Amino acid sequence: MPGLIGFSNAAFSNFKINNILHQMQQTIAHRDFYCHDRLFIDEWVSGSRTHLNIFQAEAQPDTKAGYSIWLDGEFYHRENATFQEPKISDAEWFLSQYQNYQNFDFLKAIDGIYAAVLYDTHQQKLHLISDRYGLRRLYWTVYQNSLVWTSELKALLALPGYQPKIDRAAVEDFLGLRYIIGDRTWFEGVELLPAATVLTWDLQETSLSRKRYWWWDEITPVTGKIDEAEIVEELGRIFIEAVEKRIFQRERVGITLSGGLDSRAILAAMPNSNSTIEAVTYGQKNCDDLRIAKQAARLKKANFHPIEIDGENWLQSRVRTVWESDGSCSLIHMQFLSALKKIFDRNLFDINLHGAWGDGVNGGHFFDADALDYFVQRRLGLERFARSENHRQSVLARFGNYFEQIGSSAHILSVDNRMRSFTFKDIRIGLINGLESRTPFIDNQLQEFLYALPEAIVRNSNLYHQMLLDRFPEFYRTIPWQTTGEPIGEPSLVHQIGKLSQKAIEKLERTFQKAGISLPLAERRKKINPNKEFANPASWMRQEPARTLFEKLLNHPSALYPEYLDRKQVKQDWHEHLHGKNLADRLSLTITLELWLQQLFEKRYRTNFIE
Template sequence: MCGIVGIYDSRRATTGMQAQLERARDLLQHRGPDDRGLWVDPQDACVLGHRRLSIIDLSSAGHQPMCNEDETIWLVYNGEVYNFPELCAELQALGHRFRSHTDTEVIVHGYEEYGVDIISRLRGMFAFALYDCRRQQLLLARDRVGIKPFYHTTSGGTLLFASEIKSLLAMPGVEKQLDLQALREYLAFGKVYTPKTMFRGIMKLPAAHYMLIKNSGETLMQRYWSPYQRRFPLAPASNENEYRETLFNLLQESVRLRMRSDVPVGVFLSGGVDSTANVALMSRVHGSKVHTFTAGFQGQEAYDERSHARAAAQYFKTEHHEIEITPRHLLEVLPELAFYLDEPVADATTIPIYFVSQLARRNGAIVILNGDGSDELFCGYNKYMQYLRLQPYWRGFNSLPRFIKTAVAQTSQRMGVNGVAGDMLVRASHEIELYIGATGALKGTPAFQEILNGKAEVYRAVAEGRQQFEAERHSTDYCEWLSYWGLRSEVEHVFLYRADRMGMANSIEIRVPFLDHHLVEFALQMPQQLKYKNGEKKYILKQALAGTVPEEFLHRKKQGFCVPIREWAGSMMHEKIFTVLPRLQSDWGVLSSGFMNEMRTRLHETEEQGFLSWNLYTLATWYERWFK
């Protein structure tokens, strides 16, 4: 895991930018405390910078930027390619000579051999920039599900790119401007969808895409993977036993690959099925005790999973570590998080992830496995179960003419039909506007209508995601769509974002076994009835893990990693919200006094208070940090 920065200009106009790029690079020191490097193209078309966190081959041979033998290909890279030993052997058999034992060098020689097709051969998480001196072209690429971040912008015709937004803001000519449509997306959904960010003109490189910028100035943006593409087909499974066996083998292989490291590997443990599965599978192949890490909250038993984590740690005989988060810890760290996050994140779980990452680093674990993605792939939330129960009725309703469905959906909203039933009614109408109005955090309120000023753009990401799913999957199954969109939406833009930023804030690498792309392909194409069966969520996953994970952890009621944010920091957060956010009205003409008055009222409604408080507070701290 590392941090990368770079500049490219086909007009060969990067002269004099070295010092600024070095400053931008060193803002990423937390991502790479072990080494730093810079390469300047002799032709002045490209400059590449790198900060290194040493994981594979700890020697100086892993220094970046890295080049091939004749120095015509240069690479900066963030991430891990887990199948690098196999790729290395393949390339050596083709005549390539390696000077290191790093996964980085596999990308360099792989590009020499296969060109851009090397990207599809990589199994792992990555964001990289590769400059081809002969062709004078730049290749940017990001992994399939968006585990590693990648941002880019242009300034005066020059392309700038980096692992984090803060580095781009430190580069020449980049203006700090609020993207008002992105702000609306954040308030509506709690996230900003790719390719936008909260900063106007700064874009995310989409997951599963590469961008090729040629010397002529032509730019090609290409998607190289779909979970339904089956470019690496798995053996077909025709019954439950085959699905169970294939799933177990894929998960075991994924964990095994993610234990490839030259530094200690640990696991975040809550005692739930996902994290316990990671511990169980690690224990099968680990030569010594697995190190496990968990966090709890002082005096807040309702939010605390430490007892479950201890039980799992005791069963698997791990070296277990805990941290108890106190109100003082919480209040001290909240302002600091805005620096590491770069954008507001509507998920207070960011806080315990920060502290448990700190705990891991303090105890020498540089690589950590977590359980993100499992709930989306295997229907682990109550909403999936409820949708499946209602699906037969929904299909009948969906066969009605659209004008009838739309009328019923609108009426249901006015009558207050909420929850899953209301959601499915509006979904069946095929009206994205109705769907968002029924499911947004501020649904059915005047404030929500204010957010939707410029509504067509706000709806874009959801509408395009639905269209892409139906075109690729050739399915209108709603639960399949929920799994697909859960990965594209919540997992990519919240879970992976918070894991990367909070892990990197403490200079640790977080790996995600459930998001191995072979496992994702298999799970998304699995029959839904195997995911929810006999009233049990994650049915097939639990069946696959039976005998490996004890029953008490397989069937433990889902608690979730919640935070006592309202109990500990409610008044402080509200003060910040109503001090800072009104400046958005004076600075940018958004969030009217009426909107703020409505927020003041809603923050006193117990049901909404914690979630809404955090959403608005993290927006306020972000705005104060970046737009003082």
């Protein structure tokens, strides 16, 4: 995907550096329309950037008085700047702040999603910088006494003599949680730059240091008597402002709209203008998402673009995307690809407003530390992915150790892990294919406001629903919520009984599961309306073209996944899935791992769909 690449030159003095840098750039260039900045090479440092010509369109590096910067991403707010009509680029402003103050204190005032590399020739230092949440990915490693950075892992393959070694703990994480925990990556010795971090490489001493420039404990907690009405009012104001400051003049901004609450809230908060809003929704025929999103779009007078996913078209482009996304996302969770084709075929918009992390506003991320067990085992459904009890315990232990290391609440745990590595997959997939995204819920002021509130208020008072009903009543009092099938607010007696019944069924299933007895009552309830959900990968995996493809991958005598999984167990899982048991999530993770390993080590199926 578009991003940054580069290295300090110490390890490569005997090679043609421009060839190495060019190859790294080509490795992350997946589309012909990507733009490439010039290759910057001096005595100490080599670097470049690939981009979509949407954000930071000016050529980089931006260089002034011995300082150079590459910036990937954008700022929504920076001190002393008017963002509707910015006078200088984000990169130029960043460089001027560093030049004036010679430190990184100004980073705390930036609200944005970005990664940056700053080269200071005066101090002979390289600085790798992440945004507050670490959402614009930047990987780094020290290779043969040189610092190397890249926005995609696979670019490291261009380094002379580099041989990646798979981190087995990362494989366990991926197969157990759908993503890799913390700053770990597929490759041993390669890390993801942590959130809110400046990593500094001294070019002369070839030494490394790092500093966290912001942490959650800097937020002052709200104390004293809480007026919920005032909180709801303030929450609404901050949210609307977060949406508005992500829509700039003369930009083509649209929205991917679901049947949930979050993207609908963004749609409702979008300012009315002369141009019509383009809204795209994907899902299987007659699903709740398509039906509900259409109602919301009509209310906003937006152009509605439905996209139907089915057993024949759902797999299109996903095999290729495993390679392009560094194997970071399971095949069955790449639904966003379906929206992209229509967005580009009809030339609808360049920037998508995405509802990522909206559930966090409603306490969905769990604020209290006691929620760790629930968060991992129930919220993420670890039992459904674990191949064995040893696998489950290994992942849980690693997750628990990470939890202790950061020393904070489950809110931070989920932002640092699930949101960064799993929830943000749509934004990365969009970026690969030429679509930039903005996420109003990941707004500094909004996050600080919520984190400052007492845990019980956020967890129990339903502030989010109150705010939605107060600010956008026409969007929520009559239009249903996809999760419940009813509008939010006071649920009907029938719904309350149904909800209690569902909880009782789930509790009964868990009791029987502990005794080793399968009792899939919840699954049977879903079969009453199989098209209610926007996707049905369990069924689609049993149909062509997926069935033949998956069988070839799983049964091939030279398959690579048996290095990490028991082949007999995987085959048994596939057999049981074909005969009605839903093991789609688990099997898809195995198939994704196999594709990634083949692409990485055997150069097989890097770009084309497997027939």
